[in-house]
Every structure is written in C-alpha cells, then in structure tokens.
Amino acid sequence: MEKIRLENVTFSYLQQGVTAPVVEKVSLTIREGEFISLIGPSGCGKSTLLRLLAGLSRPGGGRILLNGTEIKGTGHERGVVFQHYALFPWMTARDNVIFGLQQCRDGRSRKEIEATAQRYLDLVGLHDVGDKYPNQLSGGMQQRVTIARAFAMDTDILLMDEPFSAVDARNRMKLQELLLELWRAGQKKKTVIFVTHDVDEAILLSDRIVVLSACSKSVKEQITVDLPRPRHWSELANTDSYTALRNRLIGLLFTDLVEETRLAV
Numbered sequence: 001m002e003k004i005r006l007e008n009v010t011f012s013y014l015q016q017g018v019t020a021p022v023v024e025k026v027s028l029t030i031r032e033g034e035f036i037s038l039i040g041p042s043g044c045g046k047s048t049l050l051r052l053l054a055g056l057s058r059p060g061g062g063r064i065l066l067n068g069t070e071i072k073g074t075g076h077e078r079g080v081v082f083q084h085y086a087l088f089p090w091m092t093a094r095d096n097v098i099f100g101l102q103q104c105r106d107g108r109s110r111k112e113i114e115a116t117a118q119r120y121l122d123l124v125g126l127h128d129v130g131d132k133y134p135n136q137l138s139g140g141m142q143q144r145v146t147i148a149r150a151f152a153m154d155t156d157i158l159l160m161d162e163p164f165s166a167v168d169a170r171n172r173m174k175l176q177e178l179l180l181e182l183w184r185a186g187q188k189k190k191t192v193i194f195v196t197h198d199v200d201e202a203i204l205l206s207d208r209i210v211v212l213s214a215c216s217k218s219v220k221e222q223i224t225v226d227l228p229r230p231r232h233w234s235e236l237a238n239t240d241s242y243t244a245l246r247n248r249l250i251g252l253l254f255t256d257l258v259e260e261t262r263l264a265v
C-alpha cells in the first residue's frame with residue numbers, strides 16, 4: 001500500500017541573494033513498511049528532501065502526500081533522527097525518552113510512559129544508564145538513546161539523516177543491526193527513509209535504494225535490494241549478489257561525479 005508520494009517536488013534556497021534550486025522535480029512513491037535509503041554525493045539534496053518529508057520545509061513546487069493527504073507541516077506520525085544525537089543535555093537518558101513519549105499525547109499514564117521508556121532502553125542495550133546524562137555517555141550510547149526514543153514513540157514513519165555517521169565503525173555495525181532488529185520486530189513495520197553516504201549501509205538496510213544526482217538534483221535511479229532478510233554483515237559481505245549491487249551503486253555515483261566535473265569545467 002502506498003504510504004508517501006512525492007510529485008514533482010522542487011525546492012530552492014536563497015544563496016547569496018540568488019535562488020538556487022537544490023531539489024528539482026523529484027517524484028517517488030514509498031510503500032507502507034518499506035525501508036528506503038537515499039544516497040548520493042554531498043550537496044545533492046538528501047537532507048533537504050528529508051526536511052521536506054518531515055514538514056520542516058515546504059516544497060517550492062509539487063507536493064508530498066502522506067496517506068493521500070498533502071503534508072503541510074510536522075506531524076506526530078513522523079519521527080526524526082538526526083546525525084547529531086539531539087538529546088537534551090539537561091535531561092537523563094531516561095527522561096529524554098520519556099520526553100519523546102510525552103509528545104505523543106496518547107493518554108498513557110506517567111507510569112506506563114516510564115515503563116515504556118525503560119523497555120526501549122533495555123532493547124537498545126542500555127539497561128543501566130537511564131539515570132546518566134548525555135555527556136556521561138559515549139557517542140554510540142547517545143545514538144542508542146535517540147533510537148530508543150524514536151522507536152518508543154512508535155511513529156508510523158521514521159526519517160533518519162545519517163544517524164550513524166558520527167559513530168566509530170564497530171559501533172556503527174552494531175547500531176545498523178540493532179535498527180534492523182527493531183524495525184523487523186515491530187508489530188507494524190515502520191516506513192523508514194534513511195539518508196546515508198555509505199553504499200554498504202544502504203545495501204544492508206534497504207528494500208530500495210534511491211540514488212540522487214548532484215547534476216540533475218533529482219532521482220538518478222532506484223534499485224531494489226532483493227537480498228534475503230534477516231541480513232547480517234558476516235553473511236552478506238562475501239556474496240556475489242552483494243558485490244554486484246555494490247559495484248552497480250559505486251558505478252552510478254562515479255558517473256554522476258564524472259558528469260558533475262564535466263559540467264563544472
């Protein structure tokens with residue numbers, strides 16, 4: 001079933017007094033429960049598209065439909081996880097999750113909210129750090145708290161902007177597998193739109209990878225990832241189908257780079 005539809009979406013920023021288009025005529029349909037990655041070179045508009053989907057910016061042209069209704073602003077059915085951990089430094093890890101849950105205003109009692117917060121902290125492997133403040137936690141732990149908060153809020157849609165890029169390689173792998181586990185285990189699968197630079201991360205996580213072009217500022221290609229799930233790094237990395245997919249994606253990014261360089265000279 002269709003969840004989100006982008007129809008000819010365009011967006012421009014005012015840069016040094018000049019209107020500069022950064023997203024041009026992007027059309028895309030996303031199914032309910034689908035895990036989509038947006039990849040593409042730096043500056044091709046990935047974060048801008050995510051902000052448009054979050055309702056933090058409005059398209060200059062075209063429209064974005066959610067369940068058939070045009071998005072006009074932010075909404076409780078969309079959770080956002082950014083690259084930097086976005087935790088309130090004056091709140092403990094548990095209170096950060098509780099704060100997220102309180103925003104849902106779904107009539108739950110304080111007791112239920114506290115229990116839910118602890119359950120999600122447990123699920124992300126942070127059983128005993130609920131009373132710690134963000135500055136007492138490592139980057140990876142802080143990102144676990146933001147993931148716990150996002151999943152505890154139980155929004156239909158999760159918008160994630162390079163959430164693991166500031167985490168070291170080992171913790172990054174752990175967080176990727178954790179994200180997959182939470183996504184798979186949910187009663188109702190969330191629709192996830194995940195921005196990344198990382199081809200391997202996109203393959204591991206996604207049902208479909210949308211490659212954006214810096215040249216056209218639009219969708220260059222969409223690739224279905226038909227590797228079986230559940231996926232684990234240890235099993236995936238040496239398979240022929242993974243290597244073929246990886247090479248194809250790198251090829252697409254490379255041709256865009258060549259085209260961009262050609263246009264610049």
Ligand SMILES: Nc1ncnc2c1ncn2[C@@H]1O[C@H](COP(=O)(O)OP(=O)(O)OP(=O)(O)O)[C@@H](O)[C@H]1O
Binds near residue numbers: 040045047
């Ligand atoms: N607030 C802003 N004002 C003006 N220009 C902006 C603003 N934010 C982004 N841009 C420009 O819009 C373009 C797209 O930016 P965006 O952050 O969406 O790209 P991106 O693909 O997410 O990049 P990266 O991978 O480096 O994070 C870039 O050229 C950027 O310089």
